[in-house]
Amino acid sequence: MPEAGDGPRRAGAPRRRGAVLEEAILQAAAEVLRESGVAGLTMDEVARRAGTNKNAIYRRWPNRVALGVAAYRRLAAEEITVPDTGSLREDALELLRRANSTWSSPYGEILRGLIAAAGGTPELLTELRAPAADGDTYEAAWTAVLGRAVARGEAGPGAPHPRVASAPVALLRNEYMTRGVPVVPDAVLIEIVDEIFLPLVHGRSGG
Template sequence: MTATRRRGERLEHAILEATWQILTEAGYAKLTFEAVAALAGTSRPVVNRRWPTRAELALAAMDHTLPAGAEPPDTGALRSDLVELLRQAANGFDAVRGEVLAGLAAETARDPDGTAALHAWIARSTPQDRMAAVIARAADRGELPAADLPPRVLRLPFDLIRNEAVVFGRPPSGDAIDSIVGDILLPLVHQLTSR
């Protein structure tokens, strides 16, 4: 593809779409600045100016393709709200994202900048505010006492989903989500809110 003169959002969109296409078709291991530039119809220096590392480029492409966050589910019961919330989160973690995160984790282990980019992406992409809203709504309904849960507890179910996607190459099944909610999350939330 020959280079086309584009700027701003149009150029960024083309680069991120090209990056996602390479990640989807060839995987993180095959992601190169040269391949992205060629597919996007631009030059490597243009891509490098915006994203200095391969990790930052891959994470930007994952952000670019994530669906917009939905409202926290309101099914009328804490358990089913949590199952639906985790189901929505798991749907956002397809095999490509799991493979990219596994590749990034391995690569960034020796790269402080890449590690910082990965940690920032995980913090940014974890919907703990939606989890807090589900818990607050359950307290309003009288299902549990009102309490501010620690951020680590609010992140926990999403960390488990991300772990499953990375380790097993796919998001957790419906049975696994039921287990995360019933065996881990509900007992923990009830213990912390009953103190």
């Protein structure tokens, strides 16, 4: 049975439903985020671009922020290459510099806007910080870097802990959210790695 709520369509065009319609909505929302940011994300504009109506969107996402979070996760689910310099410190700095570059880009502005708009909605904040569906995220990359360090004998078997893997990016995020800087200086990234991350790793050297 066709999905109710699909908007006007060209004569002879098949009616979209299920995953096909959802994909069109997410694509439209991602386009709006890229062009206009969180402030420009409205259900009306997404419905217009997706060729559907607001009812079809509201059945899937209760509000524009929830839709924005889903669309951002789509944008963020790009392949992340894991560095392999042969040194845990250099791998960590490379990953943190990449994250810093992303956060200082328009994508970072979108993410900060979504975090602010989510406000006191814990499930949306959790979704923003959770790994993307393909599992190829910064946290997965940090875990891989730690695993390689263990294999080289540079870290103990207890080092690849989720809390340890997430700490550097969490601290970087805190710099943006609490200080409001357009980009975090490289000296701060080095401090995060040398003064916090590496001591955490070495502190778990006993497993």
